[in-house]
Amino acid sequence: MADSIISRGQGIASADPDPSVYLQIGIVQKALLGLLSLPKVSHCVGQDYRNYVQKGSDSILGKLLNASQDTSYPLDRLSLGRGLLMEYIDSDHNQTVDAALDALNESIELQKRNQYGGLWYFTYPNWSYLDGMFSYTSFASLYTSFFNPSDTKNTTDRIIYQLDLLWSHCRDNATGLLFHGYDASKSASWADPVTGASPVVWGRALGWYFMALVDWLEMNTFQTQSLQWAQVHSRFVALADAIVEAADPASGAWWQVLNFSGREGNYIESSGSSMFVYGLYKGVRLGYLSSAAERHRETANRAYEYLVDTFVVKNDNGTLGWNGTVSVCSLNSPATYEVFFSMSFGNVGLVANENDQYYVTQPLLFNSVHGSASFVLASLENEMQAI
Structure with a gap:
């Protein structure tokens, strides 16, 4: 599943990412770094995982250098710390990575x-x-x-x-x-x-x-x-x-x-x-x-x-897919279980108000890393029960 996530290029930020990408990168990085503890992961494969983690960190690095700006992102931004710290150590204390870590740390004090x-x-x-x-x-x-x-x-x-x-x-x-x-x-x-x-x-x-x-x-x-x-x-x-x-x-x-x-x-x-x-x-x-x-x-x-x-979905190309993961749920909503209905004066009867459709009506995403990377972590711990 980890290799399949990599094959799809997930856990890497686009040129103009939305705030949800921070946690996506962070959970992928946690999963890949966690796999390094398995005895069956060879040095070469482990290095591939470390390189991919670095690629994810580098894709977002430029947006993390200003502590005040960092507070405009969710607390999820701090999930990038594992990958940045690994890169900082591996790169013999890269100054830009150091600056990003310092800015993230300072942003905690500035957080409202x-x-x-x-x-x-x-x-x-x-x-x-x-x-x-x-x-x-x-x-x-x-x-x-x-x-x-x-x-x-x-x-x-x-x-x-x-x-x-x-x-x-x-x-x-x-x-x-x-x-x-x-x-x-x-x-x-x-x-x-x-x-x-x-x-x-x-x-x-x-x-x-x-x-x-x-x-x-x-x-x-x-x-x-x-x-x-x-x-x-x-x-x-x-x-x-x-x-x-x-x-x-x-x-x-x-x-x-x-x-x-x-x-x-x-x-x-x-x-x-x-x-x-x-x-x-x-x-x-x-x-x-x-x-x-x-x-x-x-x-x-x-x-x-x-x-x-x-x-788990077995794809024709040999990779694994992942199903059944809800997209996102925020308290910036009615935060209710039910789908409420409101009167539409332009139509006869009751119609669904999109703003009131929440926890059980949010869409499910195929191959969401919130699910697939968490499954990698669950699988890692499942295997480690026998070690």
Whole structure:
């Protein structure tokens, strides 16, 4: 699947990219760099992957050199940190790459925050999303450990504070899952009047947050005796347990909207499901889910088999395709499950209002790297269970 992603030229920015390309490059780079840990990946193949990661970084490098401008992009921009840091090391400290890393780091301080200090995910005032934590937590940890290790405690405190804000505002006490995001001002049409939370648990948003937790735990194993590490670990375990409970009994995988499982219009979605498989497998492998490891592994095994059987497409040219990935879901919408209808005065009857068609009516994309690269990561962890 990784080779198929490369064959399609994905994870490389065009000359005039839209904001979604940052996370597309970032998740492809994470998948390719992750494959380097497999014993069966030869030096030559591994170098091909590293070269492709560098190509992706270079395709966007020129747009990352101004910290103020960087804040106009979603927090997803920070997912580029892994690839840039690899290139910085491999290139013997290329100054342009160094400048991009510094600008991205500075942009975190310039990022607008809501009244609680929560990072805005994008340009929407006072809105914080689960999605951004995948990029933010890894970048902040990697940058600090490489360039400013004396600031590790402060960086850790800042990361945990952001994770905690989302946990406290978005956690659904009934299921243990987290809603997509929250509006600190509580002025959005979808905002809970007490917490500001949105009403829908979107699978892929929760997947980004789940991966953020397990990746941060792995990157900070030197802190295992600290209260901060223990706190993130306890949240990861609680969320893993809730995700296992939310798995669809029939397929073993997870719904697009997790708090309306089985509801008309809902469906099993491939990117969020891949992310959950990755997180569960990784948590088991690293010993973070030891109290119920077998149950978590069995859940991941069953879901992984479903992903392979249902979403992998064998193309005539020998490559693999990937199906069943929702395009995007944003809180810049009604943020509702249903398709609402509004009166059209120019026609008789009720007609669909496009702005009200959301979580279960967003289009599915074939070969979306949000799904295929996440599947590479799930497959990597599936294979590493046996190593």
